[in-house]
Amino acid sequence: MVAMTDDAGPAARLESGRALTYTSWLRSLSNPELTALFAARPDLMAPVPAGIAALAARATSKPTVLRALDQLDRFGLQVLEGLLALGDPRFSGTPEGTRREELAVALGVPCDALDAPLGQLRTTALVWDDAGLLRPIAILRDILVEPAALGPPVTALIGALPLDRLNRLAADLGLPTGYADGAPAERIGADLTRPGRIEELLAVAGDAARPVLDRMAWGPAHGSVSNAQRETSLATAVSPIDRLLALGLIIGTDDHTVALPREVALHLRDGRLFSPTEAEPPPVSGPIVDAALATRAAAGQVFTVLRSLEELLDAWTADPPGVLRNGGLGVRDLKRAAHLMDTDEAGAALLMETARAGGLIAPGSEVDGEWLPTVEYDVWRACDPARRWLWLVGAWLRSPRAAGLGRGKDARGRSRNVLGEGLDRRFAPEVRLDVLAALSSAPAGCAPDPETVSARLAWLRPRRQGAAFDELVRDTLTEAETLGLTGRFVLAPFAVTVAAEATADSFASAPSGAADSVTAARLAAELPVPLDHFLLQGDLTAVAPGPLVPALARELALAADVESTGGATVYRFSAASVRRALDAGRGAEELVELLERHSRTPLPQPLRYLVADVARQHGRLRVGTASSYLRCDDPAVLSELLSDRRATDLGLFGLAPTVVASRASRPILLDRLGELGYHPVPEAVDGSVQISHPQARRSVGRAAGSELAGPPVPGPELRMAAVRALRAGDEAETAVRHPVDTPGSEPPRSPTATTLAVLSAAARAGGRVWIGYLDSEGIASSSIVEPASVDGGYLTAYDATKAAVRRFAVHRITGVSPLDSEPAR
Structure with a gap:
């Protein structure tokens, strides 16, 4: 564990005289650098590490490193693989590190081009500085096994050979055999890595052997050869493979596999790590479309989406569809919804999944088992069109649900249902943001070809590639067109800023959008002005x-x-x-x-x-409660009804010329007379007409988020609070403890509101306060603390009087008094 978390390998000395390690490098970072680390890798602060050593252990664990690698683009990954390939000459122990100039030469780029990728690698703590050397963390060697498609170094390959094979190889290289002049493996490795030596051996191997090496030069570094560990020498070699084995230019690793040493491959590549080094993303290109027409098409689609969704949810208010056993929507209900919204089933599925992600629909109670609009739907409907659209797009961008998966079957061959299980893709939000960024990089009026967008995302997320990723990219382009983000597949001007606004912290807390939304203002200018006439x-x-x-x-x-x-x-x-x-x-x-x-x-x-x-016939009959009765000012109508054979099932009988009683209940009487064409209206006990309003049914809950969604990026205040807690915990673990005496006077007392205000201000500013505290047994005490966070009714702070991190119940704090604080690091 020490080797993993510390990446030990002395190259520099701290002021204390100890060698610099990964843990001590993390400890040397400033508070802004640690907050940037938490922003880039939010999983590192869930929960907040107890100290720097715990942070180092978590930052070098394989699951968190894999998540960080997934955020690298192709150039950043090439830079990281280059550091692994150049900084690990022995292929054992901890990578020794590489200088920036050496890396730039091997990649064939200027040093300035490395600023951005190295900055990201350092921010994410995948690479750390050690006296001018760039050192990747050791766990990366277990993940990126063959960096830059290079095999192991020659010393690692020949170190596994038996002594007799080492002696034959040394003899063919003109070197002493045995252990008289040192270890044979080290002697052979030093000779093969000597400048100019590989070129000499290539000349000895002959031109016939060169094609074999050229096929392996750019990877893969392993090839299949029968009897790869054969006994051979230059004197007995009968084939190019024999000569290459005898000279150590390829080395057998088992009976059927040979490996090309890393040094030989780099020589064949003329010292270059990649061909080519992809420092810039491929451009997004496609046909040019009239920008004005594209914008109008996008704005028209926005209007269509809002109207269609409102019509659907209003219809679901009166007649909600049922929830399937797997939590989804039935195929027939999907077809009816598509017909109602005048779209295809794919578009209907997208709008319903987006409405669910935005909290506009959710399953009703377990008894009802129906899909119903939520109370948030009423809030959404009250917003102006631009903010309603921004609400939907924000939900779509953040949702891990992929509506396009509803067209296929799961791994067990079962059909997937819209709003049901199996439609989650953890990286879906990331793909949508990347697609919008790719569209925004296209020239003005360009409708990008899907292939060029896929190529750009392949550069941006090289570790995400696969059939599922490509399908999600294509679906995202289609969904962007359906939602109105693009018109004729050209990114609309009002959608350029939507990704930044819809994923902002302020939007998450107020889904209707911020009052000063640039996107909403731009969209409102493009939408048609509502009319007051027809x-x-x-x-x-x-x-x-x-x-x-x-x-x-x-x-x-x-x-x-x-x-x-x-x-x-x-x-x-x-x-x-x-x-x-x-x-x-x-x-x-x-x-x-x-x-x-x-x-x-x-x-x-x-x-x-x-x-x-219609008005003349409407309300001539009035139904009341007697169980029940009919009243009408026109006796002829009641006479007609009494003689109507279709109404015999109602058990009607006359009480007066203008009153008829029925054995049927009032609801049954109302419905039956309406079917017969009489269209009565109900009345109250005082004779007034009762107006019926359709019941607006609403779901009490909101659809739960997906368990596949990654940890959200915490806000700046929360990240800073985590850094202060981390510093306090590290100080408690490593510093020599010198408890601080509390002031000699009585503990402070202050109102609750003042206490909360002072504690919150101290947490933001990193100051110290003196608090009075009453524990669960009623014992009063006082402490000098450095607040880290005030949340959920508890204060998390470093207690300087105890030299430890503690949690205090806010309602037990009797008072607070600010003290002069030391400046934050």
């Missing part, structure tokens, strides 16, 4: 030439049914739709006045007659 036509339809203001849209949707959508929305009036408005409490005159006020065309006579005819 066009009534003689065929009982109304045409809205654009989006209507919300209040008018709700009123028109109440009195008419949407017939078609697109650039203009067509509403159709019918007896059922008009009756729906009357049932909701709208009067006939009120409805006519609404239509006349907002229509740019005269109210057609057929529509006026329709409203009057």
Whole structure:
């Protein structure tokens, strides 16, 4: 463990005289550098390490290192592999390190080009500085086994050979045999690495052997050869392979495998580690599209997404679909949703998964087993269109759910369902952000070819490559077009800043978007202005030439049914739709006045007659509770009903000329008479009409996040608090303890609000305070502490009087007094 965490290998001395180690290098970092480390590798502070030694152990553990490697681009990975290849000549022990100039020459790039990748490697603590040497942590050699596709060094390969083979190899190289002049392996290794020696041996091997070496030069460094450990020498060699084995230019590692020594490969590569060194990402290219048309197409798609999702969730309020046993949505419900939103099943699946990620829908109670809108849906619907869209895009960018996986089957051959299990991909948020970054790097008006986007992401995330990754990239491009981030596959101008805003801490705490959102302002300028008018036509339809203001849209949707959508929305009036408005409490005159006020065309006579005819029949019958009764001012209507054979199942009988009783309950009577075409309305005990409002059903919970999601990047205040706790814990572990005496006066006393304010300020500033504390047994004491964080009702602080890190219950702190503090490191 010491070798792993310390990466021990003295090259420099600390002021104390001890050799510099990885742990001591971490301890020498400044507070801003440690906060940058926690930002780059948030898993290192979950939980906060007890000290620097614990941080070093965690930073060099294989799982956390693998996560850090996944964040490197191809050039950064090449730089890291170069450090491993050049800084480990013996292939044993700890890598010795490499100087920046030597690395630049081997990579074939200027030294300045190494600033960015080396800065990232140092920030993530994968590489550390040791007296001018760049040293990668030792665990990387177990992960990147063949850096730069190079085999082991020659000393590592010949060190495993038996003595008789070493003697034959030494004899062919013209070296003494046996142990008289030192260890044979070290003597042979020194001769093979002597300047100019490999070129001499290549001449001896002959031109016929060169193609064998050329095939292995750029990797893989291992090849298959029958009887690879044969006894051979220059005198008995009958083939190019025999001569290469006799000269040590290739070395057998088992009966069927030979390896090309690292030094030989570098000589064949003329000292270059890679061909080529990819210091710059490949460009994103594609056909040029009219930018104005692309922007209008994206803005139109934004409007379509918002309208479609609102229509779906309003429909689910009245008639929610069921939740399958696996927690998903049925195939039939998916098809119905796609038909309602006027899109294909893939687009419907994306919008529903995005709504779930944004907390707009969630399963109801276990008894109901239905997908319902949540209370947050009402908040979302009250926002302006631009912020509603930003809410959805932010949820999409942060969600690990991949809607495109719903088209296939899982490993067991079972179909995946939308909103169900098996649609999680941990790196999905990262891919979406990378795709948006790739699109933003394209020239203005460029609709990038998917192949060029995939090539750029292959450079950006070389360790993520595979069929699943490529499929997710393609799906992301399609989803960006569906959500309106792109128009004709060109990134919209208002979407350039969406990635930064939608993933910001302020957005996570307020999903509706910040008040000064640049994205929302740009999108609002592109969206059509809501209209307060429509066009009534003689065929009982109304045409809205654009989006209507919300209040008018709700009123028109109440009195008419949407017939078609697109650039203009067509509403159709019918007896059922008009009756729906009357049932909701709208009067006939009120409805006519609404239509006349907002229509740019005269109210057609057929529509006026329709409203009057429905209103004339509406409410003539009134249903009350007696169990139950009918009341009507027109005795002829009741006589007609009593003689109607279709109503015999209701058990009707007359009580008076204007009153009829029924043996059926009031709800049954209302529904049955409505089916018979009488359309009654309920009334209260005082005779007033009861207006029925549709029940807005809501889910009480929010869909849980995926367990595959990685740890979120903590905010700057939390990272700084973690650094202070880390420093305090390290001081408690390593420093000579000299407890600080508390002041001689009585412990301080202060109001709770003042206590919290002073503690929070001290935690932010890194100051010291004097607190009075009452423990669980009622014993009062006082301490001088350095607050690290105040969270969840507890104060975490370094207690200078005890020389240890402690937690204090805030409600037990009787008072606080600020003290002069030492400046933070």
